[in-house]
Amino acid sequence: MDILIVMCIGILVGRVSILRRAKKKNEYLSLFCTFILIFSMGVMLGKKDHFFEELSSLGLTSFLFFLIPTVLSIGLVYWLTRVFMKKDK
Amino acid sequence: MIVFLTILSLVSGLVYGYFDVESSFISAITQNTHIVLYILMFSVGISIGMYDGIVQKIREYHIKIFIIPIGIIIGSLLGGIICSMIVKMPVGHGTAIASGLGWYSLSGATISKLVSAEAGSIAFLSNLMREIFSFFIIPFLAVHFNYYTCIAPAGATSEDTTLPVMLKYTNEETVVLSVLNGVICSFCVPILISFCLNIK
Numbered sequence: 001m002d003i004l005i006v007m008c009i010g011i012l013v014g015r016v017s018i019l020r021r022a023k024k025k026n027e028y029l030s031l032f033c034t035f036i037l038i039f040s041m042g043v044m045l046g047k048k049d050h051f052f053e054e055l056s057s058l059g060l061t062s063f064l065f066f067l068i069p070t071v072l073s074i075g076l077v078y079w080l081t082r083v084f085m086k087k088d089k
Numbered sequence: 090m091i092v093f094l095t096i097l098s099l100v101s102g103l104v105y106g107y108f109d110v111e112s113s114f115i116s117a118i119t120q121n122t123h124i125v126l127y128i129l130m131f132s133v134g135i136s137i138g139m140y141d142g143i144v145q146k147i148r149e150y151h152i153k154i155f156i157i158p159i160g161i162i163i164g165s166l167l168g169g170i171i172c173s174m175i176v177k178m179p180v181g182h183g184t185a186i187a188s189g190l191g192w193y194s195l196s197g198a199t200i201s202k203l204v205s206a207e208a209g210s211i212a213f214l215s216n217l218m219r220e221i222f223s224f225f226i227i228p229f230l231a232v233h234f235n236y237y238t239c240i241a242p243a244g245a246t247s248e249d250t251t252l253p254v255m256l257k258y259t260n261e262e263t264v265v266l267s268v269l270n271g272v273i274c275s276f277c278v279p280i281l282i283s284f285c286l287n288i289k
Contacts, residue, residue, distance in 0.1 A: 006127050007279065010134015019135065026135050033129035035098040037198035040119040041213065042102020044206045047109065058207065061176050062214035069168025069187040070219055070226075070242050076167075077160035077241035078234050084156050085237055 095194060099213070122202060129195070130279065137272060150266070157240050157266060158273040162281065165190055165244070169285075181288035182208050188281035189216035190244030190274045191223065191251075199282055219244060223251045231258040240267050245274035 013019065019026075105115065118125070165187045173183025182204055189196025193216035201209020223242040230239045236259040243251035248271020255267045 002127070007130045007134040007137075007276075010131040010136075011138040012134075013131075014135035014138020020139060023136075023139055026132055026139075030129060030132040030136065031094075033125050033132065034194040034198075035094060036118060036125050037122055037129065038095055038098040038194060038213070039102040039105075040122045040125070041198055041201045041206065041209055042099045042104075043106035043115070043119045044102075044201065045210055046103040046106020048106075048206055052107075058210055058214065061172075062211050063218060064175060065169070065172050065183075065186050065211055065215035066218035066222065068171050069165040069215075070222070072168040072171075073161045073164030073244065074226075074230065074234070074238055074241040076164040077157055078238040080156050080160045081235060081237040085153060 185285035193217040247271040
């Protein structure tokens with residue numbers, strides 16, 4: 001819940017027109033934070049015993065978690081847009 | 090470039106952690122990731138707040154703008170439920186992983202922090218795959234399905250990284266819907282993850 005409150009505060013701050021000049025800097029800040037978080041995640045995984053042995057099973061599981069939700073999203077969006085959004089292509 | 094730097098960050102973190110190198114500066118960062126997460130969410134909020142004319146575009150499309158994100162979210166959640174049954178994982182964790190909607194950095198880092206490193210890395214890898222494979226799936230969907238469906242695999246990334254592909258293979262209307270979908274999905278990702286992790 002904390003992160004949602006922080007994001008909502010960010011949305012309000014983003015409406016302030018004076019900050020629009022710093023749009024690019026804000027994008028860099030997002031990227032920088034993202035890379036730090038991913039690096040930290042890597043450190044945590046690297047320190048974990050037997051992580052690299054588990055990586056092969058995680059890879060297959062990850063592929064499954066990519067494939068099934070993506071295929072179902074495509075199927076559902078196709079059906080919904082065929083029914084509710086007549087004008088396409 | 091971003092995908093490359095993301096992979097580089099993960100690999101360098103893995104190497105650093107595996108060889109157990111001691112650096113007080115890096116340890117201070119890795120032990121206070123919640124502060125970095127707050128800064129990231131604040132920055133994401135600013136990006137959403139900066140979108141001009143979003144209210145006008147929402148009025149123009151009425152309820153139609155919600156059809157695509159609803160389809161993406163429901164499809165992803167159903168997929169998460171099916172995957173959690175296949176790999177015998179708690180449904181809350183499985184749906185939280187699928188709730189990343191392609192936003193691999195946020196979902197990977199958040200789930201890693203709130204659940205476990207393994208669940209975080211599955212979220213990271215599966216959502217990274219979703220973004221990478223979207224570049225190849227979108228042109229196929231544009232030919233064999235319809236333009237709106239091209240937004241589905243992109244999920245939350247439809248407002249930024251996959252937008253150039255959308256511009257190339259669909260039309261202006263779809264691109265506008267793609268941006269709006271990305272904003273809606275990006276807003277929903279942290280909400281969905283929090284909600285799914287509270288499922289008992």
